[in-house]
Amino acid sequence: MPNAPGPPPAARPSPGPAAAAEADRTDRPGATLVRALGMRDAASLTIGSMVGTGIFLTAGDVSRAVGSAGASLAVWAVGGLLTLAGALTYGELGAMQPRAGGIYNYLRTAYGPLWGFLYGWTCLLVIMSGGIAAIAIGFGEYLGAFVPAFDGGRIWWALGAWVVRGPQVAAVLAIASLTALNHVGLRAASSGQNLFTLLKVAAIALLVGAGLVLAAPPGSALAPAAPGAAAWAPLPAFLTAMIAALWTYDGWYAVTLSAGEMRDPVRDLPRGITLGVCAVAVLYLLLDIVYLRALPLERLSHSTRAAEAAAQALLGGEAARAVSAAVALSAFGCLAATILYSSRIYQPMAEDGVFFRSVAEIHPRFRTPVRSLWLQSGWAIALALTGGYTQLFTYVTFGGVLFHVMAGGALFVLRRREPHRPRPWRAWGYPVVPAAFIASMALLTLNTLLAAPRESLLGLLVIGSGLPAYAAWARRPGGSVREERAQPRSM
Numbered sequence: 001m002p003n004a005p006g007p008p009p010a011a012r013p014s015p016g017p018a019a020a021a022e023a024d025r026t027d028r029p030g031a032t033l034v035r036a037l038g039m040r041d042a043a044s045l046t047i048g049s050m051v052g053t054g055i056f057l058t059a060g061d062v063s064r065a066v067g068s069a070g071a072s073l074a075v076w077a078v079g080g081l082l083t084l085a086g087a088l089t090y091g092e093l094g095a096m097q098p099r100a101g102g103i104y105n106y107l108r109t110a111y112g113p114l115w116g117f118l119y120g121w122t123c124l125l126v127i128m129s130g131g132i133a134a135i136a137i138g139f140g141e142y143l144g145a146f147v148p149a150f151d152g153g154r155i156w157w158a159l160g161a162w163v164v165r166g167p168q169v170a171a172v173l174a175i176a177s178l179t180a181l182n183h184v185g186l187r188a189a190s191s192g193q194n195l196f197t198l199l200k201v202a203a204i205a206l207l208v209g210a211g212l213v214l215a216a217p218p219g220s221a222l223a224p225a226a227p228g229a230a231a232w233a234p235l236p237a238f239l240t241a242m243i244a245a246l247w248t249y250d251g252w253y254a255v256t257l258s259a260g261e262m263r264d265p266v267r268d269l270p271r272g273i274t275l276g277v278c279a280v281a282v283l284y285l286l287l288d289i290v291y292l293r294a295l296p297l298e299r300l301s302h303s304t305r306a307a308e309a310a311a312q313a314l315l316g317g318e319a320a321r322a323v324s325a326a327v328a329l330s331a332f333g334c335l336a337a338t339i340l341y342s343s344r345i346y347q348p349m350a351e352d353g354v355f356f357r358s359v360a361e362i363h364p365r366f367r368t369p370v371r372s373l374w375l376q377s378g379w380a381i382a383l384a385l386t387g388g389y390t391q392l393f394t395y396v397t398f399g400g401v402l403f404h405v406m407a408g409g410a411l412f413v414l415r416r417r418e419p420h421r422p423r424p425w426r427a428w429g430y431p432v433v434p435a436a437f438i439a440s441m442a443l444l445t446l447n448t449l450l451a452a453p454r455e456s457l458l459g460l461l462v463i464g465s466g467l468p469a470y471a472a473w474a475r476r477p478g479g480s481v482r483e484e485r486a487q488p489r490s491m
Contacts, residue, residue, distance in 0.1 A: 033100060033347075034367040036186050037262045041194065042255045042272020043279070045337055046087075048197040049251035050280045051204070052334030053138050056307040056327045058244050059291050064301035065241035066233035069221040069292045075238065076288050079245035080281025083252050085437035087277040088427045089408050090256050091270030095425035096414070098269065100260030100369075101348040102253060103407045110410035113354060114470055119403050120349045121466035124376060126396040128342035132380035135335045136174050140167030142328035145321075164385060171384040174332060178339050179377040185366045186261055189340050196333030203326035204283055207311060211290030214314050221297040222289070243447055246440065248284070251334070252277050254341040261344070266424045290314075339377065346372040354473045398456035399463045401444040408438040 037045075063072045090102070097105045101120075108116030123129075144151040144166050154166035182189040216222060233241070255273050259265045287307070291300055294310035303309045307327065312320035347369040350360035356371075363370045411427060411434050427434055449456045 039268040043276040046276025048337035049254035054248035059306040060303040062241045071233040075241045082440040083249040087273045089434040092427040094269040098265035100344040102256030106410040110413040129380040133383040136171030139331035140170030200330040216293040221292040257341040343373045395458040398459040404441040
């Protein structure tokens with residue numbers, strides 16, 4: 001691992017005032033989040049949150065953008081390296097601040113409490129809740145192919161223009177059941193999530209194994225005489241394809257939000273996130289090789305369901321149906337992971353006095369942030385039922401990647417401002433590797449702004465709507481602004 005190990009635990013220096021101020025508050029009396037996650041759980045959560053439906057669907061978009069097999073493989077490889085750069089960057093930040101909330105903490109520490117709040121506010125309003133709704137609807141659409149009651153043509157409720165269809169009902173049931181599983185304990189939720197991850201990785205491994213062993217059909221994109229098999233794409237086309245690939249890698253930062261429930265976050269968080277990202281990068285690259293071996297480039301470029309098309313070409317119609325089931329399972333597993341990690345953002349916000357105080361409550365028996373869980377899932381269910389998540393999710397795309405740019409920059413801010421602060425794990429390749437991550441996220445931000453300026457500006461309005469909310473919460477007794485002023489600044 002690219003870890004710069006510190007001295008043995010007994011010889012490590014005592015944390016200074018700044019480190020003590022940022023110590024994980026779940027270790028203090030009265031706070032009862034349980035530290036039960038190990039490195040395997042961290043790696044499983046990382047994999048589970050990244051592998052949803054994207055890699056089964058977006059390979060066609062990448063191939064269409066670059067127009068060659070060689071460039072397509074390069075896109076997935078470079079996307080994996082850039083994601084790994086992000087994992088290494090957040091690994092250092094997470095080891096410094098092993099508290100639930102992840103990016104919320106990094107922004108708060110580097111830029112002030114307002115920026116941390118705006119990130120959490122936007123996550124609840126759209127990024128995480130909208131993502132949960134979108135994943136759940138995707139699961140429902142695939143499930144409808146096997147269970148007629150959840151088919152997209154089945155109408156469950158109609159009131160004027162409001163129509164609730166089968167996939168939406170399946171989405172609600174999936175969100176509610178997984179939230180209930182999270183409610184009753186971290187161990188139960190983590191075990192379920194680990195199982196889903198194992199099953200979907202096994203399904204992908206079977207498809208990869210068959211795709212690499214079986215003979216490629218004539219005319220496939222990687223056949224020796226295939227035109228453009230090793231050609232390279234122009235830079236603008238490559239960057240367009242990279243955007244699709246980076247979105248497919250999204251979710252890699254999941255474990256940083258659950259740092260407050262890791263047994264040894266200083267050691268296991270950087271290792272778990274790095275191992276998980278590397279595993280997914282290898283899986284994605286192998287899957288793309290299978291797609292290119294199974295299908296002609298032209299067919300892959302116009303396929304919206306690459307995995308099913310590849311399975312049918314290699315193994316026949318029944319295999320394609322089995323892949324559809326695997327995609328449904330993958331979506332359900334990704335939903336389980338997303339509900340688990342994203343609900344950990346709002347509890348520390350409430351603990352810091354900039355959100356509803358009741359959301360800070362940890363269940364005395366199950367030791368989970370139950371109010372945070374149900375608040376997020378309730379809103380996600382509302383978005384799924386109304387269909388409002390699709391437009392909101394588009395509006396906030398610009399803001400979502402902007403927060404990643406800022407969080408990556410937090411590493412440079414804290415290195416400069418607190419050079420002597422204990423760093424038990426340092427980002428490998430600093431400053432080049434973190435800078436590459438920031439540049440890739442800035443590229444996504446710029447592309448989104450240019451491609452959808454109206455939606456980007458509306459996304460900024462969504463983020464800006466948190467300003468009056470922050471002002472109201474922060475100025476209450478115990479709020480973040482008063483708390484910051486009452487403490488000497490040790491940074």
